[in-house]
Amino acid sequence: MKNCIAAIPEIKEMVxxxxxxxxxxxxxxxxxxxxxxxxxxxxxxxxxxANGPCRIxxxxxxxxxxxxxxxxxxxxxxxxxxxxxxxxxxxAENAARALLSAGKGEGSYEIRNExxxxxxAKKLGFDANKDAKQLAVEIAEFILDDMYKPxxxxxxxxxxxxxxxxxxxxxxxxxxxxGAKGEIVDALTKTSTNLxxxxxxxxxxxxxxxxxxxxxxxxxxxxxxxxxxxxxxITVVENGFSSVKPNNVNIMITGHQHALIQxxxxxxxxxxxxxxxKEAGADSxxxxxxxxNGQDMETRIAHLPESFVGYIANNFTTEPLVATGLIxxxxxxxxxxxxxxxxxxxxxxxxxxxxxDVAFVEGAEYIPWEPENAYEKAKEIIKKAIxxxxxxxxxxxxxxxxxxxxVVGVGEESLIEFLGGxxxxxxxxxxxxxxxxVVGVVGCSNxxxxxxxxxxxxxxxxxxxxxxxxxxxxxxxxxxxHAGLFDPKSAELAGESLKEVCKSLGIPxxxxxxxxxSIARIEQVAVAIAExxxxxxxxxxxxxxxxxxxxxxxxxxxxxAVDMGFTVHVSPVPFVTxxxxxxxxxxxxxESLTGGRLIPEPNPxxxxxxxxxxxxxxxxxxxx
Numbered sequence: 296m297k298n299c300i301a302a303i304p305e306i307k308e309m310v311x312x313x314x315x316x317x318x319x320x321x322x323x324x325x326x327x328x329x330x331x332x333x334x335x336x337x338x339x340x341x342x343x344x345a346n347g348p349c350r351i352x353x354x355x356x357x358x359x360x361x362x363x364x365x366x367x368x369x370x371x372x373x374x375x376x377x378x379x380x381x382x383x384x385x386x387a388e389n390a391a392r393a394l395l396s397a398g399k400g401e402g403s404y405e406i407r408n409e410x411x412x413x414x415x416a417k418k419l420g421f422d423a424n425k426d427a428k429q430l431a432v433e434i435a436e437f438i439l440d441d442m443y444k445p446x447x448x449x450x451x452x453x454x455x456x457x458x459x460x461x462x463x464x465x466x467x468x469x470x471x472x473x474g475a476k477g478e479i480v481d482a483l484t485k486t487s488t489n490l491x492x493x494x495x496x497x498x499x500x501x502x503x504x505x506x507x508x509x510x511x512x513x514x515x516x517x518x519x520x521x522x523x524x525x526x527x528x529i530t531v532v533e534n535g536f537s538s539v540k541p542n543n544v545n546i547m548i549t550g551h552q553h554a555l556i557q558x559x560x561x562x563x564x565x566x567x568x569x570x571x572x573k574e575a576g577a578d579s580x581x582x583x584x585x586x587x588n589g590q591d592m593e594t595r596i597a598h599l600p601e602s603f604v605g606y607i608a609n610n611f612t613t614e615p616l617v618a619t620g621l622i623x624x625x626x627x628x629x630x631x632x633x634x635x636x637x638x639x640x641x642x643x644x645x646x647x648x649x650x651x652d653v654a655f656v657e658g659a660e661y662i663p664w665e666p667e668n669a670y671e672k673a674k675e676i677i678k679k680a681i682x683x684x685x686x687x688x689x690x691x692x693x694x695x696x697x698x699x700x701x702v703v704g705v706g707e708e709s710l711i712e713f714l715g716g717x718x719x720x721x722x723x724x725x726x727x728x729x730x731x732x733v734v735g736v737v738g739c740s741n742x743x744x745x746x747x748x749x750x751x752x753x754x755x756x757x758x759x760x761x762x763x764x765x766x767x768x769x770x771x772x773x774x775x776x777h778a779g780l781f782d783p784k785s786a787e788l789a790g791e792s793l794k795e796v797c798k799s800l801g802i803p804x805x806x807x808x809x810x811x812x813s814i815a816r817i818e819q820v821a822v823a824i825a826e827x828x829x830x831x832x833x834x835x836x837x838x839x840x841x842x843x844x845x846x847x848x849x850x851x852x853x854x855x856a857v858d859m860g861f862t863v864h865v866s867p868v869p870f871v872t873x874x875x876x877x878x879x880x881x882x883x884x885x886e887s888l889t890g891g892r893l894i895p896e897p898n899p900x901x902x903x904x905x906x907x908x909x910x911x912x913x914x915x916x917x918x919x
Contacts, residue, residue: 299325301611302748303777305536305695309615312693318642320614321635325742337873338368344488351873360489368874369494370486372850373501377482379851380504383512384442384475385653386551386629386812389664390519391438393554396666397523398431403558403670404523406431407598411521419455431522438515444474446481456510458822460831461859465506468888470858472503475511479504498880502889505854513815513855517706520553520591527594527706527809527816529713534605535777536695539583539621544572544684546677547583547622549613549636550629551812553591555650555664556582559626560592562673563602571678575685580677583622585613586631587810590772594704594809605703609740609773610845611747614639620692624680627654628664630846631739631770644690646683648676701781705766705806707819718823725836726919729792731762732836732910735817735861736805738769738852739845744866748774750842750899755780757903759804762790763910766820769811771842780805814852818859833860833890836913838906840864842899853893857881860890862909864902868895 299322301307310322334340339351341358349358349367357363362370397404406412409427416423416430419437423430441452450472454462465471472478482500485491521527539545546563548556562568563580572580582603584592589606596605608616610631616622617639624646625636637658640647647659650672655661660679662672714720724730736755744750751771758765759780767775779785786797789804797804808816817839825832839861841849856863871877886892894909896902 299742300746300749302746302752302774305697305777306612306615306747309619309693313615313618316618316642318618318639319635320618320639321611321633321742322615322747324635334873336870338371338870339364339873341367362492365494365874365876366492368871368877369497370491372869372871372877373482373497374486375847375850376501376504376854377479379847379849380475380508380512381479382630382848383508383516383851384479387512387515387519388439388442389552389651390516390523390554391435393523393666394431394519395435395439398428398435400428402667403561404554404666406522407525408522411518411526415518415522419452442475442511444477446473446477448473450474450507450511452515453506453510456514458826458832460825464889465858468502470499470502470506472506475507478507494874494876498877501854502858505851505858508851509815509818509855509858513812514819516812517815524553524557525595525598527704527709528597529702529704529709530597531700532593532596532605532703533698533700534607535697535699536607537698538581538604538607539616539619540578540581541621541692541694542578544575544577544580544677544680545583545622546581546624546626546680547585547608547613547616548588549586549625549627549632550651550654551587551591551810552628552651553588554666555628555669556588556592556626558669558673559676560600560603562670562677564600565674568674568677568681572681572684575681576688577681577684580680583607585616586610587769587812588628590769591810591812594706594813596703606772606776609748609770611740611742612773617643617645619694620687620690621694623683623687624648624676626650626676627656627659629654630848632656644683644687646679648679650676697777699776699779699782701776701807702783702803703781703807703809705808706813707816707823710806710820711823718820718827722824722827724796728919729762729796730764731907732838732914733764733766734758734837734906735766735768735814735839736771736842737767737814737817737839738771738811738841738849739843740770740774741843741845741867744843744897745899748843750866751775752778754840754842754899754902755805756788757900758906759789759793761903761907762793763907764793765805766808766817767805768808768813768817772807772809775805776807781807811848811852814855821859831860831890834913834917836910836917838862838864838909840902840906842866842902857885857891857893858889862892862894864894864896864906866895866897866902868897869893
């Protein structure tokens with residue numbers, strides 16, 4: 296089997312050059328994993344006890360314990376959604392810790408967006424007129440306390456963030472959750488050996504977890520970062536692989552936690568450290584945005600020091616980029632930090648540093664982040680990167696002179712501001728048919744769905760051809776950026792009506808909302824439209840797609856989207872097809888409960904056709 300093909304030419308070349316150097320990447324490891332286990336693909340395998348592994352077949356319809364395919368598939372899914380939810384809750388937890396330190400005046404963090412702080416205070420029921428630092432402490436403590444509640448104490452945070460019409464649905468279904476960590480722990484308990492064997496109860500638990508993934512995890516992390524670092528601001532940037540220059544100390548970041556990396560950007564502007572870098576032979580110190588943290592930070596690039604060059608690489612681009620020899624250090628603080636970085640770094644002598652042990656890559660040095668001493672730790676990290684540059688400066692490097700123009704910094708606030716202070720102009724464009732509808736293309740990239748980034752680019756182009764506006768968030772944004780789809784010139788690729796709209800407004804047909812965390816921002820745009828029209832989200836001509844989902848967080852994202860009433864296209868097909876019950880619930884029955892459902896479809900052309908038909912049906916019901 297040939298190496299996996301990547302959508303972006305420069306990445307293809309990086310992979311091929313890495314191979315010639317004897318460096319493996321995910322693209323060369325992927326073909327070695329065939330044939331795939333048929334039981335794993337269907338989700339009908341179990342390794343929970345010593346009698347296993349058990350697999351379900353026509354001849355063996357029960358595990359040793361008597362578990363059916365329905366039980367095993369639902370149990371595996373619930374565990375995955377719990378793990379994905381815990382990841383997002385962890386990000387929000389550290390953001391809240393940073394806000395708490397800012398409120399207490401401890402460490403290097405400060406409140407940079409007091410307006411957003413008071414907005415959130417009002418949302419959560421606090422006196423928004425209090426002193427800003429006092430409010431910061433109270434809000435951070437409220438969020439942390441809510442996370443740590445046991446499951447039998449209902450979350451106060453989630454209902455305060457729910458749109459009114461959705462809250463009514465959640466109350467009716469009795470899926471408003473207890474504390475986030477309590478729900479996650481109980482999901483793990485339920486799915487342990489010889490415990491819960493009720494597949495419907497396990498699926499309902501997924502819906503509860505989805506609410507925490509979306510509101511406690513995604514939305515809270517976005518808004519806390521806005522308070523600490525400024526809200527996204529629409530800006531035009533020009534960057535690309537050309538921003539990773541051989542004569543700089545290049546520090547690549549991987550993860551999702553802006554709060555942990557902001558001090559690194561600030562320390563990279565320290566005069567003493569810049570002097571050290573120049574004495575080592577470098578021109579400057581640059582922070583290279585990769586994975587979702589790079590995305591999240593690029594939405595705020597207008598607020599950041601010039602040491603941050605922007606978002607360059609998604610998850611599967613990190614290893615090929617390190618293999619170029621251009622990266623002196625990789626700083627990891629969360630996932631998508633691939634384990635293979637260890638083997639690439641050994642060949643390129645790149646320094647691996649971990650600042651949050653949830654992303655402690657083998658071979659990395661652990662320098663733990665704490666909000667109270669984050670800046671000092673950042674300086675320590677940069678000194679190590681300068682030392683690595685000294686050792687590596689005469690090594691072979693593969694430079695790529697690629698530049699792309701992108702509109703960045705789109706968020707729920709900046710978009711409404713751009714529209715003149717209301718979503719009504721967008722509603723009018725949809726109502727008069729200039730835009731048929733909106734699809735959020737979100738989430739990860741993978742290699743299994745047609746190669747690295749291929750389905751993402753193909754599906755997005757198909758959607759805009761059909762006059763459907765795309766709002767993008769997550770690792771999907773790397774290929775969309777490198778393919779030029781965030782450049783206003785890409786309006787030429789859209790259908791005639793959408794092209795006309797984009798040219799008149801000077802915008803691209805694909806709007807870059809940043810990290811996968813910003814799935815919550817896209818949802819907030821849908822909430823604003825629904826509230827303006829006086830309808831619920833499932834009534835809107837909107838949908839979502841995770842065209843190359845990868846990991847457990849993506850399953851938590853999809854659960855949240857289904858909770859909110861979105862029709863969600865996914866590829867590849869989730870590992871649930873071994874259970875007719877679970878498959879039917881996810882793709883059909885749940886729609887009668889929340890208004891949302893999953894549509895598995897690996898073919899991007901068929902997927903675009905299905906999404907368009909969903910939008911047109913909703914337009915018909917609205918009478919537009």
